[in-house]
């Protein structure tokens with residue numbers, strides 16, 4: 001639905017060396033891009049800086065050509081960006097249904113009241129069947145997998161144009177990971193959603209992505225079709241260490 005362009009982005013904490021150093025990346029309209037790299041490569045920092053949550057020193061972030069760099073996080077969300085951070089973040093005191101209703105409130109110009117809101121929530125129950133069964137359960141009673149589904153559904157229900165996902169498969173059973181990534185892939189294909197998916201689970205991420213991007217030492221060191229990265233042992237070994 002939208003193209004995200006990252007131009008010469010330099011991000012660093014305090015007086016330290018930059019974590020991202022002049023990073024260039026385009027996530028085209030409707031593409032699913034897997035963001036790969038070793039622990040500490042800067043995947044989380046990149047996703048957070050796209051939302052205005054990490055200290056950008058230089059460079060620009062553009063959404064369909066519009067410069068977002070100076071905008072607040074709230075304004076970026078209103079323009080169609082959404083982040084699902086690592087750690088299955090849901091409001092644990094609220095029920096599944098209440099969490100989903102919260103997620104409908106964001107995007108600029110959306111009719112997010114009454115029937116439209118309930119229809120959007122209902123769609124999430126179709127996508128994530130375990131959530132339908134647990135719609136009145138409080139967040140703190142959900143399993144890890146159900147929580148991650150809820151975190152993803154809460155982002156999707158706001159109908160973002162660009163979805164940033166930070167390690168959604170971390171700590172989940174393989175079957176749940178396959179289910180989650182499958183929904184993500186299908187939803188992206190059905191709606192044209194643009195996705196940037198940071199993952200340590202390289203195989204899982206490349207199985208749903210169009211492209212794989214590898215970060216190292218603050219830069220993009222590989223940007224290849226996902227199938228090519230997945231299939232070529234030499235490439236995997238050079239860039240991903242296995």
Ligand SMILES: Nc1ncnc2c1ncn2[C@@H]1O[C@H](COP(=O)(O)OP(=O)(O)OP(=O)(O)O)[C@@H](O)[C@H]1O
Nearest residue numbers: 013014019037038039040041042043044045046200
């Ligand atoms: N709030 C912070 N303050 C200072 N340094 C930070 C902060 N957040 C991250 N860093 C540093 O930035 C570097 C990149 O971290 P980041 O979490 O972005 O990497 P990552 O690729 O997401 O790693 P992982 O796969 O382990 O989650 C690391 O050296 C980390 O210690």
